[in-house]
Structure formats: structure tokens, C-alpha cells
Amino acid sequence: xxxxxxxxxxxxxxxxxxxxxxxxxxxxxxxxxxxxxxxxxxxxxxxxxxxxxxxxxxxxxxxxxxxxxxxxxxxxxxxxxxxxxxxxxxxxxxxxxxxxxxxxxxxxxxxxxxxxxxxxxxxxxxxxxxxxxxxxxxxxxxxxxxxxxxxxxxxxxxxxxxxxxxxxxxxxxxxxxxxxxxxxxxxxxxxxxxxxxxxxxxxxxxxxxxxxxxxxxxxxxxxxxxxxxxxxxxxxxxxxxxxxxxxxxxxxxxxxxxxxxxxxxxxxxxxxxxxxxxxxxxxxxxxxxxxxxxxxxxxxxxxxxxxxxxxxxxxxxxxxxxxxxxxxxxxxxxxxxxxxxxxxxxxxxxxxxxxxxxxxxxxxxxxxxxxxxxxxxxxxxxxxxxxxxxxxxxxxxxxxxxxxxxxxxxxxxxxxxxxxxxxxxxxxxxxxxxxxxxxxxxxxxxxxxxxxxxxxxxxxxxxxxxxxxxxxxxxxxxxxxxxxxxxxxxxxxxxxxxxxxxxxxxxxxxxxxxxxxxxxxxxxxxxxxxxxxxxxxxxxxxxxxxxxxxxxxxxxxxxxxxxxxxxxxxxxxxxxxxxxxxxxxxxxxxxxxxxxxxxxxxxxxxxxxxxxxx
Amino acid sequence: xxxxxxxxxxxxxxxxxxxxxxxxxxxxxxxxxxxxxxxxxxxxxxxxxxxxxxxxxxxxxxxxxxxxxxxxxxxxxxxxxxxxxxxxxxxxxxxxxxxxxxxxxxxxxxxxxxxxxxxxxxxxxxxxxxxxxxxxxxxxxxxxxxxxxxxxxxxxxxxxxxxxxxxxxxxxxxxxxxxxxxxxxxxxxxxxxxxxxxxxxxxxxxxxxxxxxxxxxxxxxxxxxxxxxxxxxxxxxxxxxxxxxxxxxxxxxxxxxxxxxxxxxxxxxxxxxxxxxxxxxxxxxxxxxxxxxxxxxxxxxxxxxxxxxxxxxxxxxxxxxxxxxxxxxxxxxx
Ligand SMILES: Cc1ncc(C[n+]2csc(CCOP(=O)(O)OP(=O)(O)O)c2C)c(N)n1
Ligand code: SF4
Ligand SMILES: [Mg+2]
Numbered sequence: 001x002x003x004x005x006x007x008x009x010x011x012x013x014x015x016x017x018x019x020x021x022x023x024x025x026x027x028x029x030x031x032x033x034x035x036x037x038x039x040x041x042x043x044x045x046x047x048x049x050x051x052x053x054x055x056x057x058x059x060x061x062x063x064x065x066x067x068x069x070x071x072x073x074x075x076x077x078x079x080x081x082x083x084x085x086x087x088x089x090x091x092x093x094x095x096x097x098x099x100x101x102x103x104x105x106x107x108x109x110x111x112x113x114x115x116x117x118x119x120x121x122x123x124x125x126x127x128x129x130x131x132x133x134x135x136x137x138x139x140x141x142x143x144x145x146x147x148x149x150x151x152x153x154x155x156x157x158x159x160x161x162x163x164x165x166x167x168x169x170x171x172x173x174x175x176x177x178x179x180x181x182x183x184x185x186x187x188x189x190x191x192x193x194x195x196x197x198x199x200x201x202x203x204x205x206x207x208x209x210x211x212x213x214x215x216x217x218x219x220x221x222x223x224x225x226x227x228x229x230x231x232x233x234x235x236x237x238x239x240x241x242x243x244x245x246x247x248x249x250x251x252x253x254x255x256x257x258x259x260x261x262x263x264x265x266x267x268x269x270x271x272x273x274x275x276x277x278x279x280x281x282x283x284x285x286x287x288x289x290x291x292x293x294x295x296x297x298x299x300x301x302x303x304x305x306x307x308x309x310x311x312x313x314x315x316x317x318x319x320x321x322x323x324x325x326x327x328x329x330x331x332x333x334x335x336x337x338x339x340x341x342x343x344x345x346x347x348x349x350x351x352x353x354x355x356x357x358x359x360x361x362x363x364x365x366x367x368x369x370x371x372x373x374x375x376x377x378x379x380x381x382x383x384x385x386x387x388x389x390x391x392x393x394x395x396x397x398x399x400x401x402x403x404x405x406x407x408x409x410x411x412x413x414x415x416x417x418x419x420x421x422x423x424x425x426x427x428x429x430x431x432x433x434x435x436x437x438x439x440x441x442x443x444x445x446x447x448x449x450x451x452x453x454x455x456x457x458x459x460x461x462x463x464x465x466x467x468x469x470x471x472x473x474x475x476x477x478x479x480x481x482x483x484x485x486x487x488x489x490x491x492x493x494x495x496x497x498x499x500x501x502x503x504x505x506x507x508x509x510x511x512x513x514x515x516x517x518x519x520x521x522x523x524x525x526x527x528x529x530x531x532x533x534x535x536x537x538x539x540x541x542x543x544x545x546x547x548x549x550x551x552x553x554x555x556x557x558x559x560x561x562x563x564x565x566x567x568x569x570x571x572x573x574x575x576x577x578x579x580x581x582x583x584x585x586x587x588x589x590x591x592x593x594x595x596x597x598x599x600x601x602x603x604x605x606x607x608x609x610x611x612x613x614x
Numbered sequence: 615x616x617x618x619x620x621x622x623x624x625x626x627x628x629x630x631x632x633x634x635x636x637x638x639x640x641x642x643x644x645x646x647x648x649x650x651x652x653x654x655x656x657x658x659x660x661x662x663x664x665x666x667x668x669x670x671x672x673x674x675x676x677x678x679x680x681x682x683x684x685x686x687x688x689x690x691x692x693x694x695x696x697x698x699x700x701x702x703x704x705x706x707x708x709x710x711x712x713x714x715x716x717x718x719x720x721x722x723x724x725x726x727x728x729x730x731x732x733x734x735x736x737x738x739x740x741x742x743x744x745x746x747x748x749x750x751x752x753x754x755x756x757x758x759x760x761x762x763x764x765x766x767x768x769x770x771x772x773x774x775x776x777x778x779x780x781x782x783x784x785x786x787x788x789x790x791x792x793x794x795x796x797x798x799x800x801x802x803x804x805x806x807x808x809x810x811x812x813x814x815x816x817x818x819x820x821x822x823x824x825x826x827x828x829x830x831x832x833x834x835x836x837x838x839x840x841x842x843x844x845x846x847x848x849x850x851x852x853x854x855x856x857x858x859x860x861x862x863x864x865x866x867x868x869x870x871x872x873x874x875x876x877x878x879x880x881x882x883x884x885x886x887x888x889x890x891x892x893x894x895x896x897x898x899x900x901x902x903x904x905x906x907x908x909x910x911x912x913x914x915x916x917x918x919x920x921x922x923x924x925x926x927x928x929x930x931x932x933x934x935x936x937x938x939x940x941x942x943x944x945x946x947x948x
Contacts, residue, residue, distance in 0.1 A: 028948060031948040032948060166947075166948065169945075212948075213947050213948070215947070215948050216943055216946040216947060216948065217946055217947075217948045218943075218946040222946070225942075226939055226942050226943065229937055229939065229942055230928075230935050230937050230939060231928070231935065232926070232928030232929065232935065232937065234923040234924065234926045234928075235706075235709065235710050235923045235924070237706070254941065254942050255914060255915045255917075256917070256941055257917070257926070257937065257941075257942070258915055258917035258918055258921060258923065258926040259915075259923070259926075260709060260911060260915065260918070260923045262709065264702070264735075265731050265732065265734075265735040266731060268699065268702070268732075269699075269701075269702040269731075269732055269735070270702075271702075272695065272696065272699040272702035272703050272706065273702040273703070273705055273706030273709075274706060275695075275702075275703060275706065276675070276693075276695075276702060276703035276704060276705065276706030276707040276710075277706035277707060277709065277710035277711075277923075277924070278706075279673075279693060279703070279707060280673065280706075280707040280710050280711045280714065280924065281710070281711065281924055282710035282711065282923060282924035283924070283928075284706070284710060298696055299696065299699070302695065302696055362935070389948060392943070392947075393939070393943075395935075395939055397934060398934065398935040399933055399934060399935070400928070400929040400933045400934070400935050401933070402933075417628050417630060417632060417668070418632070418636065420668070420669070420670050421632075421636060421669060421670075421689055423639070423640065423689075440670070440671075440673045440691040440707070440711075440714055441670060441671050441711065441713060441714050442670060443668070443670045444670070445670060445691075446669065446670055446689060446690060446691055447691065447692075448639070448641075448685065448686055448691075448692040448693070448694070449692070449693045449694060450685070450686070450693075450694035451678075451694065451695070451696060452694065457640075458692070459639075459640075459641045459686060460641075460683075460686060460694075
């Protein structure tokens with residue numbers, strides 16, 4: 001029997017029933033088995049009861065996205081099978097509770113193999129052995145469905161044990177035993193089903209197992225948080241909002257770093273507290289999502305006007321208004337690059353995968369302090385909430401840049417306090433537009449800040465000449481940033497040079513496109529990918545050159561109005577001729593990228609609308 | 615939560631006393647002649663001089679309004695923020711770096727109107743800052759509209775029609791919200807105002823000083839003369855201004871761990887703030903020593919006993935980031 005090297009697995013259930021922990025356990029087990037893993041989490045804005053699901057792809061090679069069809073659907077209640085059974089591939093597997101689900105009424109391929117699992121019986125047996133009430137053990141059904149799935153895939157029970165130990169460590173380690181016992185019973189139950197041995201999609205053992213403990217299985221929100229910790233951020237403000245809150249909770253759990261995570265009374269307080277802390281010399285950020293990002297506009301403008309290095313993370317969910325609170329969208333790009341009234345420089349970054357989350361989480365503080373301007377980081381929910389196995393972060397030798405931060409002024413003589421009093425030209429006109437920035441507490445550094453237009457000492461002025469000088473000085477910083485920020489942090493081209501088709505994208509789309517490029521290469525199609533990370537200052541010259549040299553261009557993004565295409569047109573004058581969008585709030589699958597390219601290459605479609613996923 | 619704690623304020627001081635004029639910035643105030651704001655900023659300069667604070671360790675925040683301009687006039691780090699947002703700025707700065715002295719100022723519209731949410735929540739946190747509100751019952755800088763402290767039925771000359779919303783009582787609101795020092799003073803009572811500001815800065819925790827401030831341009835109801843007039847008590851003419859000490863009232867909490875006495879005192883302080891009188895009563899209505907936000911942070915995050923959040927080391931001498939990520943990554947390792 002031939003085995004496969006890559007699979008797509010799904011588990012679903014009502015929210016609050018343990019879908020997330022089952023998926024985490026499965027992903028961990030597949031990683032322990034040596035596979036590379038990618039997982040996508042979909043949930044409602046609801047606490048208990050509504051349908052949620054987690055889709056996991058495991059492979060011998062690195063995977064960065066999901067595919068639409070599934071090889072195996074694991075369920076422990078009825079609704080998941082009803083909603084998702086039609087996605088199971090021919091000869092795929094359905095694991096279900098025969099007391100709850102009737103396969104004959106499901107809409108699915110007739111060749112799907114059925115694996116009824118007597119959850120109640122297993123739990124009852126376990127309860128008797130343990131001398132505990134069965135109701136107390138109901139939660140092990142998550143482990144039962146994962147174990148049954150592993151058994152079907154041909155992954156050993158030793159892997160389950162190790163994954164359980166990884167999941168339940170420290171105070172929770174006492175849970176390993178009971179879950180393992182439940183898991184072993186599930187393995188036995190699957191073995192007892194005769195056609196289990198003939199299951200078509202068993203996983204071939206990984207020949208190139210990565211070294212144990214050499215990787216991380218994590219999500220984008222935590223990757224951002226880790227980058228920020230490395231950057232020295234020890235203060236973060238927020239007001240609770242999905243999905244930004246995930247990063248805040250993660251950071252608050254790591255008080256050993258001395259980090260203050262402050263839950264403010266609202267987003268206006270959050271941004272302005274961050275500004276206050278940044279003025280005082282701290283590396284500080286505020287994290288939010290769409291509705292909260294709107295409330296921060298005035299504060300971001302203040303930071304721009306006063307040249308204060310405040311970092312703002314905006315986790316993008318479906319808009320407008322409360323929109324799709326728990327779904328993903330790349331809908332805040334144009335708002336972010338234009339946020340705040342009036343003209344002021346701002347840096348806008350958007351990471352596309354876990355590594356870029358870490359990098360941008362680290363670099364945003366260097367940029368904020370070097371260019372003395374607010375930095376906005378846009379992370380789509382699909383990235384924040386996805387799980388992926390990655391190599392450990394390259395976190396050695398990273399350089400901290402605090403720019404022209406001043407903590408000592410030479411003219412100050414401690415014997416004569418009046419030498420600490422003179423005012424300091426905080427907004428001195430300089431060639432690069434960047435002025436020395438004394439930190440409050442520094443004798444001799446006294447200066448003034450105001451959102452009104454100001455002189456170089458920070459005194460309010462309405463003089464036309466000073467106004468012009470200050471506007472120009474602030475604007476110059478962005479030109480300097482555009483020249484200095486290393487190219488690989490601005491954009492990158494993946495795949496063959498001089499390809500027949502160039503895909504352009506940003507944010508989490510990167511994963512699906514890179515996976516698709518591998519398929520194109522196999523098919524002998526010549527397609528490459530331009531991934532853009534720096535949205536402001538926009539890398540005008542380089543992007544213009546790349547786009548002008550491209551033979552055919554397709555831009556893919558998950559919003560309604562093709563916001564990156566508009567930005568590119570505004571900055572370069574180039575109108576990209578083929579566009580693919582998705583605005584269901586669900587991220588792109590690898591299959592959808594293939595589909596979009598096919599539409600463009602075969603039918604010359606100008607606009608493709610993608611819709612997959614529940 | 616009332617536990618034993620530090621109650622002594624430690625301020626960064628100089629050995630010598632700078633003259634108040636040395637604490638004036640180079641910028642001349644542009645307030646209308648006779649504006650109470652002159653009195654308040656003078657008193658702040660006097661207080662900073664008297665306390666011998668190192669001026670460069672003072673972060674002086676202000677909101678937006680006529681009052682907000684004050685941030686430009688003290689020779690210290692002066693930060694003119696956004697309308698209604700002065701408290702978030704001040705709190706953020708103080709939490710990040712507790713070693714500086716943080717003073718926040720702003721108008722009554724700024725603090726009790728657009729910034730009301732922040733005003734209330736600042737009480738809950740008890741961050742060690744001093745908040746001085748310039749209370750002139752109007753929005754001065756936007757030409758005299760009603761502020762939240764204007765009483766119902768009043769019609770200063772800038773209003774087209776009598777005011778039909780009720781006024782808030784800032785002192786009662788502050789006490790109820792958790793401020794640990796609440797006082798009222800008057801812009802042109804230089805001595806009382808200076809002393810009150812000094813007491814507030816010396817208080818360890820969040821302090822509110824609500825300052826009655828004449829606005830000769832828009833508020834003709836309470837000009838300077840109103841405060842120097844006498845009030846007929848039936849038997850005699852009494853000065854308008856009365857000091858709380860004269861009334862026998864004492865709003866200082868001796869022992870916050872005696873919860874019943876503490877509660878009773880709080881209710882009495884709110885009652886005192888609501889007492890009907892024709893006089894303007896100045897003084898400290900409420901003072902209690904409770905753990906500050908920084909104290910509570912240190913309990914949760916022991917590293918902060920050693921470092922201010924902004925000073926936690928994160929790089930070596932060559933500016934290479936040296937935070938060890940192993941505990942942050944531990945749960946993800948496979
Ligand atoms: C968000 C915002 N809304 C409105 C204004 C316009 N504005 C400037 S000052 C002010 C009111 C000032 O009143 P107050 O706070 O009492 O200060 P005063 O001028 O009386 O000292 C207003 C509404 C503004 N600057 N920002
Ligand atoms: S308008 Fe009133 S508050 Fe404003 S400066 Fe003039 S007198 Fe003072
Ligand atoms: Mg006012």
C-alpha cells in the first residue's frame with residue numbers, strides 16, 4: 001500500500017468544547033512525528049455553542065497554508081459532519097460518534113470511509129478503571145478523536161504520549177496520564193475496525209526528521225510578542241478586542257521579563273498612554289484591531305507631530321464597523337497609511353509569516369526611535385491565529401538602534417543647577433530631518449512638545465516660514481527611512497526571475513502563494529511572487545521596476561476594493577491588470593491561488609473573486 | 615485592598631532653591647488680562663521652587679484649552695497633549711518611568727467633559743501623579759460654551775440661552791472614583807493654592823486639585839470680585855472664601871485598614887463636597903494613603919522592584935539585543 005507525504009485534517013465542534021486544544025494536540029503530535037505543520041483556526045464571535053473548526057495540514061516539507069479538501073474529518077458531535085462532510089476527499093475518513101451522527105444522511109462522497117467511535121463507551125470504561133464519575137472525564141473526548149486520527153494515519157502511540165507531555169507541562173502534567181489512557185483506548189478502537197488497515201491516506205514516515213526541539217509550533221500573535229520582547233518593549237497598552245487581545249494575554253503571561261501590560265479604559269487612553277510613555281523614553285506599543293484602530297487616529301497624529309516613537313499593532317479583522325470580529329481581512333491598509341488628519345510621516349509595516357512577525361516586532365522599535373515617528377504594524381487575523389511549525393527564531397546578534405536619543409547634555413554642571421535649565425532645540429532643523437531627542441529627566445534637555453505647530457524648542461507658532469520648515473523637516477525623515485530600511489524588509493521576490501506571471505501580494509497571503517509556487521514549479525509553470533512588507537514609505541522605485549519588467553501581473557489580496565492595488569497605482573502609476581480578491585473573512589487556500597492563476601492564464605480574467613471555506 | 619505600605623513621598627530635589635522666575639519659560643503667556651490662569655501657573659512655579667524639585671525631573675502635561683497653554687510656561691519638560699487626554703499621557707509617562715515627577719493640568723471641559731472617562735479611571739489606578747484642573751465653568755478657548763461644572767439655569771454672557779444641563783460635582787466624583795487626595799483651591803489665593811499644590815505633589819498617589827478660575831472674558835457670573843465679596847450670613851458679613859479647617863471638618867484618613875471607619879469617612883467627604891453654602895470652601899476634602907499603582911505592579915512583577923519598566927535592560931554595551939527568549943518560547947518548542 002502506498003502512503004502519502006502530506007495530509008489535510010480537520011476537527012470541529014461547538015465553541016468552548018475543546019476544538020482548539022484538540023487541534024493543538026494534533027498539530028503537536030504531527031510535529032513530534034517530524035512533519036511540518038500549518039493550522040488554520042476559524043471561530044465565531046461567540047463564547048459557547050457556535051460552530052468552530054480547526055484545519056491542519058501536515059507534510060514532509062514546509063507548509064504555510066491550508067488546502068480546501070480534507071483527508072480526514074474528526075468529529076465528536078453532529079454539526080461538524082453536517083457542515084464539513086462534503087469537503088472530505090474520495091476514500092477519505094470520517095471519525096464520528098455513531099450515537100449522534102447518521103452518516104447516511106450526510107452529503108459526502110460515497111467512497112468516504114466511516115470510523116464510528118464509541119466515545120461514551122470509552123469514557124465509561126475509563127471512568128470505571130479510574131473510579132471517577134464519567135461526567136468529569138468528558139473532556140478527554142478531544143484526546144480520543146486526536147488519538148483515533150493518529151492511529152488511522154499510522155502514527156504511533158509514543159508520539160501521542162510525547163505530544164501530551166508537551167501540551168500538559170508544569171502544573172498541568174498530572175493530566176498526561178488520564179489522557180494517554182483515553183488515547184490508547186481510541187487506538188485500540190480504531191485497530192478493531194477492519195478497514196482501518198486499508199485506509200488510503202496513511203502518512204509515510206518522515207525521512208528527514210528535523211532534530212527534536214529545534215522548532216517552534218506557534219501562532220503569529222505570539223511571534224509578534226516575542227519580537228517585541230526581544231526589542232526591549234516592557235510596556236504595552238490595550239483595550240480588549242479580538243484578535244489583538246491574544247498577543248496582550250500572551251505577553252502578560254510573561255511577567256518574568258518585567259513587562260507591564262496595561263488594560264486601559266478605552267483605545268483612546270491606550271494610544272495616548274503609549275505616547276506619554278514613549279515621550280518619557282520607553283519602548284512602548286499599543287495593540288488593537290479595526291474599531292479600536294479608528295479611535296487611535298488622533299493620538300497617532302499627535303505622535304507624528306511631536307516626533308514620538310510610538311508603535312501601534314493593528315490586528316486586522318473583517319470590517320467595516322464591528323464587521324466580522326473573528327475573521328480575517330486585509331481591509332485596513334489604506335486607512336493605516338492615511339490615518340490621522342493632516343500630513344505627517346508614518347511607517348507602516350505588514351508581516352507575512354511567523355518569521356516576519358518576529359522581525360517586524362523587533363525592528364518596529366528601531367524604526368520608531370531612529371525616525372522618531374509612529375510605526376504601525378498591520379497583522380491579519382489569519383496570520384495572528386494560525387499555527388505553524390517553524391525553525392527557531394534567529395535572535396542572536398540583533399542590533400538595537402535608539403537613534404538620536406539623548407540622556408546627557410554636556411553643558412550641565414551639577415554644582416550649578418541653573419546650567420540644567422536652558423531650553424533644548426528638540427526640533428532642530430537637520431539635514432536628515434531627525435533631531436536630537438532628550439529624555440525627560442535629562443538636565444539641560446528641557447524642551448516643549450505640542451500638537452500645535454511649533455518652533456525648534458517646541459513653542460507654539462503660526463509663522464508661515466517656521467511652519468514650512470517643520471513640515472519639510474518631518475517629511476524628510478520618511479525619505480531617509482525609505483533609503484535606509486534594508487531592502488529585504490521592504491519587499492522580496494520569490495520564485496524564478498523573468499516569470500511568465502508575477503503574483504503580487506502582502507500579509508498572510510504569502511503562505512498560500514509560496515505553497516502554490518511549489519506546485520507551479522512541479523507543473524512547469526513559470527510564476528513568481530512579489531511580496532510587499534513596507535507600505536509607508538512605499539518602495540516606489542524598486543516596485544515600479546519590478547512591475548514594469550513583469551510579463552503579466554496578478555495581485556491577490558483579501559479585501560473588497562483591492563487596497564494594495566490602489567496604493568501601488570497611487571505610488572507608481574501602474575494599474576495591475578489582473579486582480580483576485582476574497583472578502584468572505586476567510587484566508588486564501590493554496591488551491592485558490594492555483595485557481596486564480598488558472599482563471600487569469602486561461603481566460604484572461606481581469607477580476608477573480610474567491611469564496612472557499614466555511 | 616489596604617495593606618501596610620510606604621506612605622512617604624520621595625522627590626528628586628536640589629540642594630538649593632531656584633527662584634520662581636527661573637522656572638518661567640521664555641514663552642510669554644497669551645491669556646486675556648485678568649485671567650485666573652496667570653494665578654495658577656504662578657502658584658505651580660512657586661510650588662516647584664518651594665519643593666526644590668529638579669526641574670528637569672518634572673514632566674508637566676496639559677490638555678487643550680486656554681488652560682492647556684500652561685504646559686509652555688513652566689521651565690520643565692512641558693507637554694501639551696490632546697483635548698481631554700492629558701491623564702492618559704501623564705499615566706503612561708509615570709508608569710514607564712516612576713522616577714520623574716508628573717504634573718497634569720487642563721480645563722474643566724478637558725477633564726470633566728471630553729476626558730471624563732479617563733478622569734474616572736485615573737482614580738481606580740492611583741498612579742502617583744498630581745492633576746490640577748482649571749475650573750472656569752466655560753470652554754474658554756472655543757469662546758465660552760458651557761462646561762460640565764456650569765450650574766443648571768446659569769447664563770454667562772457667552773451663552774445665547776440659559777444652561778439646561780446639570781453640573782457635575784468634581785470633588786464628589788473624584789472621591790467616589792478612588793482619588794486618594796482631593797482638594798479645592800482658588801486661582802488668586804496664591805498662598806492657599808501654592809500650599810495645596812505642594813501637598814498634592816507630596817501625596818503619594820493620584821491627587822486632584824480643582825481650582826476655581828475666573829474667566830473675565832466669558833464668565834461674568836464668577837469674576838474676581840465674586841471671590842472678594844462678602845456673604846451675608848444673616849448676622850454678619852463673612853468673606854466669600856472659607857477654609858475647611860475653619861469648619862472643623864477633617865478629611866484625612868488615619869488608617870485605611872479600618873474599613874468601616876474608612877467607608878464612613880469617604881461618605882462624609884462626599885457629603886462635605888455637596889454641602890450647600892454661599893461661600894466657596896477651599897481645602898483638602900479627602901486624603902488617604904493606599905498602595906499606588908507602582909506598588910501593586912511590583913507585587914505582580916517582582917523585576918519592577920529593581921527597574922523602572924523603561925529601564926529593564928535589553929541590550930549589551932554594543933547595542934546587541936540580549937533578552938533571553940527561552941522562557942517566552944518554551945511552550946512552543948517541538
Ligand atoms: C477633539 C477636539 N475637539 C474639540 C476641540 C476644540 N476645543 C479646543 S479647547 C476646547 C474647550 C476648552 O475648554 P476647557 O477644557 O474648559 O479649557 P479652557 O479653555 O476653559 O481653559 C475645545 C472644545 C479640540 N481641540 N479637540
Ligand atoms: S478666555 Fe477666559 S480662560 Fe481663556 S484666556 Fe481669556 S480669560 Fe482666560
Ligand atoms: Mg474651562
